[in-house]
Amino acid sequence: MTIEYNTLEVEIDLSAIRHNYRILCEKGTKVYGVIKADAYGHGLIEVADALSKEGADTFAVGTVNEAVELRKSGRGERIIALLGLLNETDCFNAVKYNVIPFIGEFEQLEMLSSVVSAQGQKIEISLKFDTGMSRLGFSVDELDQLIDWLKANPQISPVLTSSHLATSDDPAYEDYVGAQADQFSHILKELESAGFELEASLANSAGILVHDKVRLMAQRAGIALYGANPLSGTKWNEIGGRLIPAMQVSTKIASVHTLKKGRSISYGCTYTAEKDMTVAIVCAGYADGYSRSLSNTGQVCINGKRAKIVGRVCMQLTAVDVTDIPDVSFGGRAYLLGGEGEGKISPDDLAGWWETITYEVFCLLGQNPKTFK
Structure with missing residues (x-):
């Protein structure tokens, strides 16, 4: 099985x-x-x-x-x-x-x-x-x-x-x-x-x-x-400007809750809230090919806005700061790659935070189940 x-x-x-x-x-x-x-x-x-x-x-x-x-x-x-x-x-x-x-x-x-x-x-x-x-x-x-x-x-x-x-x-x-x-x-x-x-x-x-x-x-x-x-x-960047990314990666939001000022989040207490804030817990982690190196550096796209990762990326969960993003709720969708609006995550964005290249981003995230359109 x-x-x-x-x-x-x-x-x-x-x-x-x-x-x-x-x-x-x-x-x-x-x-x-x-x-x-x-x-x-x-x-x-x-x-x-x-x-x-x-x-x-x-x-x-x-x-x-x-x-x-x-x-x-x-x-x-x-x-x-x-x-x-x-x-x-x-x-x-x-x-x-x-x-x-x-x-x-x-x-x-x-x-x-x-x-x-x-x-x-x-x-x-x-x-x-x-x-x-x-x-x-x-x-x-x-x-x-x-x-x-x-x-x-x-x-x-x-x-x-x-x-x-x-x-x-x-x-x-x-x-x-x-x-x-x-x-x-x-x-x-x-x-x-x-x-x-x-x-x-x-x-x-x-x-x-x-x-x-x-x-x-x-x-x-x-x-x-x-x-x-x-x-x-x-300096050649514009030459490849007509290319369109073909992969979009998203996941569900498992929880939305308050993180009080002075409280830490995730393993190792590597992030401590400097003020009262709202965090969303998204269902993505290194078991999915979403690198632990994105801890405290990466971002996701929720409701068309960027949400910064706070604390360490875990095996299947990652916390993000949604304090300034309205209407974030349990069961909503977070985009690790792609998304809509000004918060859309490009392959270069994600590779940069990851400190790698787009090839590795695609190969690792692409090992998850895919749908095609």
Whole structure:
């Protein structure tokens, strides 16, 4: 028996995601929908369906298992697994379900070749190169060895290639973006000279919006799909200003009561009332993915107004100051993300109080049950 303990309600506006995809397609010639990690918490299958209606023909997920889930849902588009192959089961499933894995290690190539050769089959792959992220991918120094390996193993057929930008959202690092683009261009020319003409992608969300030089044959749209502006806080902020957040998160109010002057609230007595005040106890806490680091810093939206968190965020409860907000009552609704009026909470607002990035906000809160519109 599964016990449902979540009290948060996560609403996903699929029309906002479709809107954001159209904006990104204004800049890019072919835009992949990056829907890894349950579409950044927005719903893998539902987001894929929405993007398919906008003409997306390539989806990038995280693991091969996620690719299999997407394929089993009935999606016939091209599916890329960004984390590549981690074991032989991944290799079998990539072949069986027609998944294109990212490959950035010779060990992955050897493992895949062994599985594919034993089955007497072939498989398409995407080559991954490290041009400055220093995370995953073949180095430029391995290029000659890689070309030799691919020519000797025709059962492994590269059709795509990519690299990942490290600083495309930061105006202070435009030169670093340029250096990565130059190195990737060199890699593409070497591959082409060796007979491998591949569909290449380098641009992520910020790259699509800002950097002409990195928009190649294809682009990978991630965080911007979900309405978070990757350029927020920079001189490029307005470029992402048309994006619409797709996630809204709310919960119920469990109690409204008076907190007398001098009384403390929640664990550790980290907040003491300086005057008589009214507090609301909302049903949200770190068990729901609502971080304890929001204690005494975060805010929620109630009746269109901002209410500041007072005291420590608990496992499933959080106290907020509603002294100056009228008509707050038991059973009412508090918005952790979204809401209405001047008190609306943006993804950047919440990430800032949380001292994190919008990606983490979406992924953690998106693990709660979702509804779609």
